[in-house]
Amino acid sequence: MMWRKGTVLSLGKAWGEAMECRVKIDGETEAKALAYTSLVGRPEVGDTVLLSAAAAARKLGTGGYLMIVAIPERLPADPEPAPGHIVKARYTPLQYMTMGADEQESPWHDALRDADSLDGMPVIVADLHSAVPAVVAAIRARKPEAKIAYIMDDGGALPVWFSQICARLTELGHILGTITARQAFGGELETVNIHTALLAAHLVWDADVAVVSQGPGNLGTGTKWGFSGTAVGEAINAVNTLEGEAIALLRMSSADARDRHFGLSHHSVTSLSRVALSPALCAVPEFAEQDELSGLISEPVRGLLGSQLTRLFECERLTRCDISTAGLTRALQDSPVKLSTMGRGLEADPLAFLAAGVAGYAACELF
Structure with missing residues (x-):
């Protein structure tokens, strides 16, 4: 933990419960900081x-921000008494008390108490948070009135407030909102785990389709098993346990400089063939000649991807579903949220977004 004291110089943009600030640290250096106003x-x-500076000092994935821990001379008033006894970020200095949709004080407790089935609701499971707006854009291109629930697990950011994607898509009504599962918090609905999050999407929100991913800031160590995306396999197991239809969004890239993520990422291979112990439908882009982004995928990349997919589908639990990319370029370009993954936009890494888009198309065939 690296502590700093600062003075707020100016206020920047705000979204949801997050606000940017410009601060002067220890009377000398200026820096960008982020406050979660609910906290x-x-x-x-x-x-x-008071600022937490360690992650920013190490240039880790906090968007370059120092995080405001407290405004000690002007502490917020205590909130009004309200139901709820679920504690998120438990036993940390900023533990957050909220009402879980599945807890006893919740108005939805009776509906969820004995719930045990998604009744075939399709669930798209993604590794990266950056895939979410591409999935939503593809679904809405096919079914503009689709009711889409986003479930954020705790493999990345814990507060959903960090995500400008979620704030904007919710504001526009493109998603019903966010359900935060496990230690993640700040969603329109809060739940204890991924199972109750899925059930809440189905029974509380009556969603047509749910999208599951970790929040921003995924973690990886460059080892076979050391990455937060293993949660993809765990989520697929949960979907099947609850009688949903699991759709695996294959993490792909035509631009990642790391061999383990070029073409088909090893994250998808490991999560789907080793962690997931139950079936999944895997949407594979079938590159349409008339699709602009598909034309950017080179023959060498297509060849590599073909051999990687052949090996992946040696796992008999996985069902390959080739989906045409026709119309995807326009759908993705029309996204109200800027599409970016690892700092790369649509034309810089078209395969990443085409893979997300066809997962959305595949889900549309199931509701």
Whole structure:
């Protein structure tokens, strides 16, 4: 933990429960900071703030932000008494108390108490948070009135408030909102685990389709098993346990400089063939000649991808579903949220977004 004391110089953009600030640290250096207003209150120019600086100092995945931990001279008032006894980020200094959709004080407790089935609801399971807006854009291109629930697991960011994607898609009504599962928090619905999150999407929101991924800031160590995306396999097991239809979004890239992620990522291979112990439908892009982005996928990339997919589908639990990319370029370009993965946009890494889009197309065939 690296502590810093700063002074708020100016306020920047805000989305949902997040607000950017410009701060001066220890009276010298200026830096960008982020406040979660539900936790620490709303910063004002001139405020003294306590900051967590370790991740920013190491240039890790916090978007370059120092995080505001407290505004000590102007603490927010205690919230009004409200139901709920679920604690997220438990036993950390910023543990957050909320009401879980599945807990005893919830108005949905009776509906969820004995719930045990998704009744075939399709669930798209993705590794990266950046795939979510591409999936949503593809679904809405085929079915504009689709009711889409997003479930954020705790493999990346814990507060959903960090995600500008979720804030914007919810504001526009393109998704019903976010359900935060396990230690993740801040969603329109909160749940104890991925199972109750799926059931809440089905029974509380009556969703047509759910999309599951970790939040921003996935973790990987460059080892076979050391990555947070193993949760993909666990989520697929949960979907099948609850009688849903699991659709695996294959993580692909035509631009990643790392061999383990070029073409078909080893994250998808490991999660689907080793962690998932139950079936999944795997949407594979079938590159349409008239699709602009598909034309950017070179023959060498297509050849490599073909051999990688052949090996993947040696796993008999996985069902290959080739989906045409026709119309995807326009659907993805029309996304109200800027599409970017690892800093690369649509034309820089078209395969990543085509893979996400065909997963959305595949789900549309199931509701």
